[in-house]
Amino acid sequence: MELNQYTEGKILLIDKPLTWTSFDVVKKLRYAIKVKKIGHAGTLDPLATGLLLIGTGKFTKKLNELQGLDKVYEGVITIGKTTPSYDLETEFENETTIDHLTQDDLEAAAKKLTGPLDQIPPAHSAVRINGERAYKKARKNEEVKIDPRRIVIHEFALTKIEGADIHFRIACSKGTYIRSMARDFGEILGVGGHLSALRRTKIGDYSVDDADQLDDFINQIKQDAAS
Incomplete structure (x- = not known):
C-alpha cells in the first residue's frame, strides 16, 4: 500500500483505543503515514472507544460534512x-x-x-x-x-x-x-x-465493524513500506 495515496486523500476508519484522545490517534497516524493534512470527524472522549473517521489530504475538506452525520x-x-x-x-x-x-x-x-x-x-x-x-x-x-x-x-x-x-x-x-x-x-x-x-x-453509514485497530493499521503500513 503506497503512502502517497494518503497524501492525495483517503477516509480511514479507526477503532479508537481506550484512554487515547482523538488527537492522539491523529498525531500517531500523521507520523506513521507521513502526511501534513490530516484530521478527524467528531471527537471521542478518552474513556470512550469506537469509530473515529480520519480524513487525509483532500478528504480533510469532507470532515465537517462527516461530523454532521447522525x-x-x-x-x-x-x-x-x-x-x-x-x-x-x-x-x-x-x-x-x-x-x-x-x-x-x-x-x-x-x-x-x-x-x-x-x-x-x-x-x-x-x-x-x-x-x-x-x-x-x-x-x-x-x-x-x-x-x-x-x-x-x-x-x-x-x-x-x-x-x-x-x-x-x-x-x-x-x-x-x-x-x-x-x-x-x-x-x-x-x-x-x-x-x-x-x-x-x-x-452515518460508516460502521465500527469495518474499522481497523490502530496498532494493526500502523503495523500493516510498516510492513508495506518495508516490502
Missing part, C-alpha cells in the same frame, strides 16, 4: 452515583439507593429522553466559553454556564439491566453528549447517574 452509541449508564464530569474521569460525589426503581421506571425515563431535546453539555467538555474551554474552568472550580443546545435522539433503547448498570443504545444527531444523557437519565429517575462505558458504533 451517530449511534452503545454503553452503560450506572445509576445511583454521580460525578462532576458525568463519567469516570472524576470522583464520585453522591450515592443513592435504587432499590425502589422498576424496569418500567427505567423505560419511562428513556422515553422522556427521546425526540427533540434541549441538552446542556457537560461542564467538563471542550465547549468554548468566552474563548476558553469549559473543562479548564471546571477543573479550576470556576462557575461554568453553558447554554442548552437542540439535539435529536432518534432512539434510546435499554438493551440490558444489571443492577445499577443500565446498558443502552442511542441513535442521535450531531452535538449530542452521551454523558449529559447519563446525567439527565439519572435526574429523571431521582437517583443520579453517570456514564461508565461508551462505544461509538456508527457515523
Whole structure:
C-alpha cells in the first residue's frame, strides 16, 4: 500500500483505543503515514472507544460534512452515583439507593429522553466559553454556564439491566453528549447517574465493524513500506 495515496486523500476508519484522545490517534497516524493534512470527524472522549473517521489530504475538506452525520452509541449508564464530569474521569460525589426503581421506571425515563431535546453539555467538555474551554474552568472550580443546545435522539433503547448498570443504545444527531444523557437519565429517575462505558458504533453509514485497530493499521503500513 503506497503512502502517497494518503497524501492525495483517503477516509480511514479507526477503532479508537481506550484512554487515547482523538488527537492522539491523529498525531500517531500523521507520523506513521507521513502526511501534513490530516484530521478527524467528531471527537471521542478518552474513556470512550469506537469509530473515529480520519480524513487525509483532500478528504480533510469532507470532515465537517462527516461530523454532521447522525451517530449511534452503545454503553452503560450506572445509576445511583454521580460525578462532576458525568463519567469516570472524576470522583464520585453522591450515592443513592435504587432499590425502589422498576424496569418500567427505567423505560419511562428513556422515553422522556427521546425526540427533540434541549441538552446542556457537560461542564467538563471542550465547549468554548468566552474563548476558553469549559473543562479548564471546571477543573479550576470556576462557575461554568453553558447554554442548552437542540439535539435529536432518534432512539434510546435499554438493551440490558444489571443492577445499577443500565446498558443502552442511542441513535442521535450531531452535538449530542452521551454523558449529559447519563446525567439527565439519572435526574429523571431521582437517583443520579453517570456514564461508565461508551462505544461509538456508527457515523452515518460508516460502521465500527469495518474499522481497523490502530496498532494493526500502523503495523500493516510498516510492513508495506518495508516490502
